[in-house]
């Protein structure tokens with residue numbers, strides 16, 4: 001078997017915080033030894049109720065926050081997630097897209113500059129090359145070259161999420177952590193952004209860690225599903241297996257509350273993707 005793009009072993013995260021003026025300092029163990037791996041080109045969905053540790057795990061994988069204990073491997077290379085002695089190259093490999101792109105886009109920065117800034121920090125491209133690459137990326141995510149000189153407030157929510165995805169892709173990452181990336185969007189726009197993510201995954205051979213509370217979205221996009229409860233993984237299986245036959249009582253409760261939406265459309269999309277992948281894998 002090939003080396004996974006991402007592997008976590010026994011990841012623990014404690015938050016040491018005050019319990020208020022008159023109470024003793026409390027430690028919250030947000031992750032209690034989480035292990036998983038994701039193969040290249042696959043999407044691992046992380047699900048579970050609010051507070052189970054999904055975002056904490058996402059921030060550790062993205063190397064934004066340190067872990068208290070545990071090991072993380074990117075393309076087989078061990079990353080020091082406790083002390084966070086990280087190279088720029090390690091950081092480049094993992095990018096994150098958040099639920100609210102408006103919060104992470106500088107309102108005074110034009111979209112073209114948002115994209116080119118990534119290249120200034122991470123590459124030695126000339127100004128003309130940076131401009132060219134940013135223009136091309138705008139088109140790849142379904143925006144237009146004339147959007148280059150516009151500000152974030154001039155876009156819809158879906159378009160802003162496309163800008164955030166474009167920014168993440170500018171540095172040619174291996175892995176995208178998508179933390180509730182469509183939760184703030186209308187249903188029709190959600191579908192467009194999910195389709196875009198599926199297309200980009202195929203084109204750039206990206207690996208996704210997709211954090212979501214929305215199981216209909218997970219059913220659409222995931223290859224594998226990892227269910228978390230109170231900082232622990234209670235179940236991890238392929239999407240089809242876990243939806244058809246959830247094993248853990250908590251998974252069953254979680255899934256029982258979710259309506260199945262538009263199954264035919266999901267099946268058609270996944271079948272088309274599988275056919276394209278099979279065609280690409282066929283020897284010439």
Ligand SMILES: Nc1ncnc2c1ncn2[C@@H]1O[C@H](COP(=O)(O)OP(=O)(O)OP(=O)(O)O)[C@@H](O)[C@H]1O
Pocket residue numbers: 015016017028029030048049050051052053054055056057213
């Ligand atoms: N900075 C922090 N300081 C202290 N405790 C924190 C901090 N961030 C998260 N926690 C706690 O860690 C636990 C996991 O939080 P986390 O945000 O990772 O959960 P989540 O599953 O992503 O929830 P949500 O879906 O609501 O974002 C929670 O108990 C939370 O209160």
